[in-house]
Amino acid sequence: MLIKIAGIILICTSSTFLGIYHVMKIKFHIRDLNLLSNALEILKSEIEFGITPLNEATENISKHSSDFIKEFFLHMNKLLEEKRLCASQIWLNATSTLNKTYIDSQDIEIVKSFANVISNLDRNLQIESLNKIILSLQKKILELENQYQNEKKLYYNLGFLLGLLTIIIFV
Amino acid sequence: MRQTVENFLCPQIKTLFEKSIGDKFFNGIEEIRMRAQKPIIIKNNNSKWTITNHFTLTKEILQGYVITQKNLFDTLELITNYSPYAFENEIKNGFITISGGHRIGFCGEAVIENGQIKTIRNINSINFRIAHEIKNCALPIIKFIRYPNFMNTIIISPPGSGKTTMLRDAVRLLSSEFNISVIDERSEIGGCYMGIIQNDLGLHTDLLDSCPKSLGMIMMLRTMSPQIIAVDEIGTIDDANAILNITSCGVKIICTAHGKDLNDIKNRDEIKHLISKKIFERYIILDSDKVGKIKNIYDENLNEVNCTC
Numbered sequence: 001m002l003i004k005i006a007g008i009i010l011i012c013t014s015s016t017f018l019g020i021y022h023v024m025k026i027k028f029h030i031r032d033l034n035l036l037s038n039a040l041e042i043l044k045s046e047i048e049f050g051i052t053p054l055n056e057a058t059e060n061i062s063k064h065s066s067d068f069i070k071e072f073f074l075h076m077n078k079l080l081e082e083k084r085l086c087a088s089q090i091w092l093n094a095t096s097t098l099n100k101t102y103i104d105s106q107d108i109e110i111v112k113s114f115a116n117v118i119s120n121l122d123r124n125l126q127i128e129s130l131n132k133i134i135l136s137l138q139k140k141i142l143e144l145e146n147q148y149q150n151e152k153k154l155y156y157n158l159g160f161l162l163g164l165l166t167i168i169i170f171v
Numbered sequence: 172m173r174q175t176v177e178n179f180l181c182p183q184i185k186t187l188f189e190k191s192i193g194d195k196f197f198n199g200i201e202e203i204r205m206r207a208q209k210p211i212i213i214k215n216n217n218s219k220w221t222i223t224n225h226f227t228l229t230k231e232i233l234q235g236y237v238i239t240q241k242n243l244f245d246t247l248e249l250i251t252n253y254s255p256y257a258f259e260n261e262i263k264n265g266f267i268t269i270s271g272g273h274r275i276g277f278c279g280e281a282v283i284e285n286g287q288i289k290t291i292r293n294i295n296s297i298n299f300r301i302a303h304e305i306k307n308c309a310l311p312i313i314k315f316i317r318y319p320n321f322m323n324t325i326i327i328s329p330p331g332s333g334k335t336t337m338l339r340d341a342v343r344l345l346s347s348e349f350n351i352s353v354i355d356e357r358s359e360i361g362g363c364y365m366g367i368i369q370n371d372l373g374l375h376t377d378l379l380d381s382c383p384k385s386l387g388m389i390m391m392l393r394t395m396s397p398q399i400i401a402v403d404e405i406g407t408i409d410d411a412n413a414i415l416n417i418t419s420c421g422v423k424i425i426c427t428a429h430g431k432d433l434n435d436i437k438n439r440d441e442i443k444h445l446i447s448k449k450i451f452e453r454y455i456i457l458d459s460d461k462v463g464k465i466k467n468i469y470d471e472n473l474n475e476v477n478c479t480c
Contacts, residue, residue, distance in 0.1 A: 083178070123256035
């Protein structure tokens with residue numbers, strides 16, 4: 001009997017956690033997109049107002065950030081200092097570090113588009129491109145926030161109910 | 172010097188240089204010319220060379236490695252540290268000074284906005300001008316311009332005859348005795364890179380980089396209390412007026428101007444006025460056939476000074 005109760009509790013808890021995890025994934029996705037969007041905003045400011053060369057800009061941003069953003073800009077800085085690849089390849093290479101985050105491939109593709117203008121002679125083009133990327137990310141954040149609000153309760157309850165159903169079927 | 176320059180060449184060209192050029196030859200390089208769809212040309216001691224695809228140096232230019240648009244693009248990225256936007260002004264002016272004081276000139280399609288060059292795009296030609304400091308090359312002129320007191324001096328020669336090199340060394344030599352302010356509009360004298368003077372201009376030299384000469388002369392006069400002001404290639408009425416202004420304040424001038432000989436510059440509006448006012452006390456004419464060789468020296472009355480150099 002004791003084992004049965006323990007099993008019931010285990011099933012209920014793990015299925016509830018599954019529901020919570022699904023919801024939290026959206027939350028982490030929003031968090032990572034926010035971090036990325038802020039970092040790109042700083043990069044834009046470094047280009048627009050500071051007219052800071054990319055190697056200095058990436059170093060500055062990596063110093064003042066944490067988590068995957070630090071890794072992204074540190075990796076980029078390292079490649080820029082090595083001077084083996086061209087700027088667009090360096091940007092594409094750096095975006096590969098985003099695969100380890102909750103940011104999905106669609107968002108990464110948007111970020112990758114900056115590679116097309118990264119070494120353009122026209123600063124306005126780079127700023128415009130960054131603006132577009134930031135705007136797209138912000139739009140995605142809004143969508144995810146709506147999704148989070150709508151699905152939060154649903155998945156919490158669904159997880160618990162799924163556990164309950166499993167118990168009813170097997171017990 | 173070699174490493175500094177090679178670091179700004181795209182990987183493909185860098186490999187060509189590494190595999191085909193020895194240090195001795197490299198130290199004699201004056202120019203590296205990269206033109207799209209044309210062979211790379213290296214100017215060394217007044218002769219032109221190229222590098223073949225098989226890593227050999229030859230004077231048969233047509234056998235040379237043909238520069239691609241991508242080579243130019245990659246080189247430009249390296250020169251601008253992957254950040255062309257940070258070099259907007261330099262690109263607009265057509266050149267960038269790199270560490271070591273070497274100058275890289277560009278050519279391409281000029282983008283015009285309101286009658287002014289906004290930028291240069293589609294770069295089709297890059298020219299590395301390797302800076303060579305020739306210390307003591309101005310020693311022969313010092314005795315004619317220094318004693319008994321420093322005399323306002325103008326060095327005259329056609330392009331490529333060593334005016335700037337001579338001015339740079341004269342500044343270095345005079346700097347041991349005088350406070351000198353240099354206005355380096357095109358970063359040719361000091362070869363300033365990230366604010367640091369790359370060439371030896373002496374202990375008592377202040378340098379104002381990338382500033383128009385006429386504005387810079389007045390600014391330095393007011394701020395740095397120089398005894399001598401040095402500028403390269405005077406060429407406008409504004410420059411001439413600024414020289415009049417500073418000399419009337421008791422500050423001496425040493426400058427250069429393009430010209431074949433004295434007659435050539437006598438007819439130029441901006442200098443004519445200075446000659447008639449006897450502003451310059453020494454006119455140093457350099458030989459157009461031999462780089463750095465003094466041809467004639469004239470005094471303020473345009474009489475030749477006896478020089479056996």
